[in-house]
Amino acid sequence: MLPRPLPSIIALALVFASPVGAGEIRQSPRAVIELFTSQGCSSCPAADAHLTELAKQPEIIALAYHVDYWDYIGWPDTFGASANSDHQRAYAQSWGSSRIFTPQMVVNGSEGVVGSRQQEVGIAIQNAELELPVELKTHGDMLKISIGPKEGLREAVVWLVTFIDRADVAIERGENEGKTIAYTQIVTGRQVLGMWEPATGAKLKLPLAEVLSEPANGAVILVQEDRDGLPGRIIGAASFLQ
Template structure:
């Protein structure tokens, strides 16, 4: 995998947090990735459910808008080819020949229909995030500290940015005439480093390049990779401004 630095300004490894930093350690129980589309008539119930689940303690909920429904009459205002590729990569890992919306992926472990809470709850009960991730946003920097943990494999550290809420009036397509509220809409996803079970990972990123006029929140996700495809999520932490 080739890593592209965050806006060309990846600052590399650091050995410790700044002395005046206030360390915040967050260990959520689940990362939920909803693949959705403004052009999908079945998606609004899943979008509403994601908003509900996002209120649960320990849940990081993200909305990935795909672009493959744009052809039916409405161009998704958040749709991105990169999101479609991310979903296809999950399908390839699970050796599935299809992708669909709404789909909820739980901790990178299992994908279920995004509007079926019982299936989502069952998937959350089957897996957990065992790797603590600490974030600090003092001194104009995002400092990420991820401890080592034996028994796990090398993993990718991802930075995912999002906007926490968006109300969209849909004028064409299957949802024509509806006003839909979207929660934690992903605006970018990029690799910023590697995590190793022996050494852990310690990263610093300019906060001004993480939080911009296009987003107001960010998530650090540590995710296994299997033959170039996304594996289980080991740990995550989120913050919002």
């Protein structure tokens, strides 16, 4: 089942007093790349580095979900969360599979590829397209979200995903013992904001200081189809970095 939206967000009338400076807004991407990774996985650093490079491209929104199922080998991922592992399992279930692995990159919620295979990732991105524009604007302390109507698409869920843009981690145990690895686009939270309707669209307004509560300094708005409680295609996205 989907998490219940926050009542205060549904009301679209939120007030927060702390000032937040204007940041970088990225709109109209062609692809959302979700990397499932772990600090305890020896195959992951190459994919982590590739995600960092992909995130520099203006037509890509990148997110790194650190899973926790590698923690048993002796190094608990400092960003690992069971919710991230569950999100990856939900994708697998949505595609009729029981297999999950790291590093895995999911492109627009539709296709999963081995994250360290740059050629396969490149082909998936080349063929990717997001059909629904998502517009973000900052006004004072608020982040305004506008998603217009578009016939021919299915009703979809509007998600808020928060992230840290970079952190360097010295790994003391496990398969990457002795390495200091730079991680980027690290997901810190994921929650439902509401629903997008093809006939009416959706408009929301959020307090920036609340959206970007520490340690997060960036946020992504995703519009994603729901497949009986499982994640489907991502049809629109935009991001904000403080």
